[in-house]
Amino acid sequence: MRGGGLYLTLAAFFATTSLFAIGGANSAVPEIHRYAVNVQHWLTDQQFSETFALAQLTPGPNIIIVTLIGYHVAGVLGGLVTTLAMCGPTCLFAYFIGRASDRFKGAAWHSALSRGLVPVTLGLLASSATVIATTSDYSWRALVITAGTALTAFFVRVHPLWAFGVAAALGAAGLV
């Protein structure tokens, strides 16, 4: 696959995936991993995990991970294509729903829709966490970092940058 074909593949995949990213960009992480690593072999597991980490360390919306994947696969233009594909269709959708929403506020189907999506979103986020953990935790020390962060963040409010800073220092020191 070269040239235009590659851009088309990127655009088609991310545009489709965006429409199924319910509950936010992180819900799509397992699907992006499945396709980019397992199907297309654009990245290795380790590269995917590092890409995810870089996106987490960058300020801004979580969706920015798709820019980095596009850049990795097909340069700056690739990053532009994946970003626009991931945002375009859902933004059009949001624009028109946003303007119409006053009309269906409080409707029974509106409530059923949002309540019905909660457990699905939960399953997707749990999958994201699992996929990231299984692509990153190759040593028992990495598992300890995941478990330790999960427990700490469950019981106390942790700013993500603190968690990342501690983890990065432990990793750089060779303790992971």
Added chain:
Amino acid sequence: MTSPAQIPADSQTIPASPATIPHPDAAAPPPSIGELFVAFAKISLSGFGGVLAWARRMMVDERKWMTPEQFNEAYALCSFLPGGNIINFSIIFGGRLRGPAGALASLAGLLGPPFVLILIIGAIYAHYGELPVLRRALTAVASAAAGLMMATVAKMARPLFRNRAVIGPLIACMTFAAISIMRWPLPYVLLAIVPISIAYAWRRPA
């Protein structure tokens, strides 16, 4: 834009309280296209792992472009639309105030700065990504990020498992198994499971 005539008719059903300001005009004058861009660029650059808190601070506390109620309503809408929640929020907010140009300015403010930043980071990573120190640090950050997500999931799951509910947790577990164990494609899984989940929610009103 919603016509002003609709708002009073709608708000008559809500008992007036000092905390409820029914219309954006009551809060502050609507922002210009340029102000929208700058506001969302600031939100974007200050937000690590969760831009929501910053969006709320900017929109409700600092600029007073929205009341807390309006923010909650808009955010609830965004979280059930597909795509990034904060991205949808920028589109809906900018679009309601300034039409398509406002939506585009908000989106450009939100995505532009991190887009440039991540390309720079990506270029540096392409050069130095093989350094063992960097690899180990990044892998550790990913491990920590997975942990943070697990904590979020656990917090979100608590209300779902109350009231001896069975179907909600079952749907969450089925989604989890289909995506992360079976590794089935997301569209097929959602096309199968979302209608069931919504139908169940429909039959059992909250």
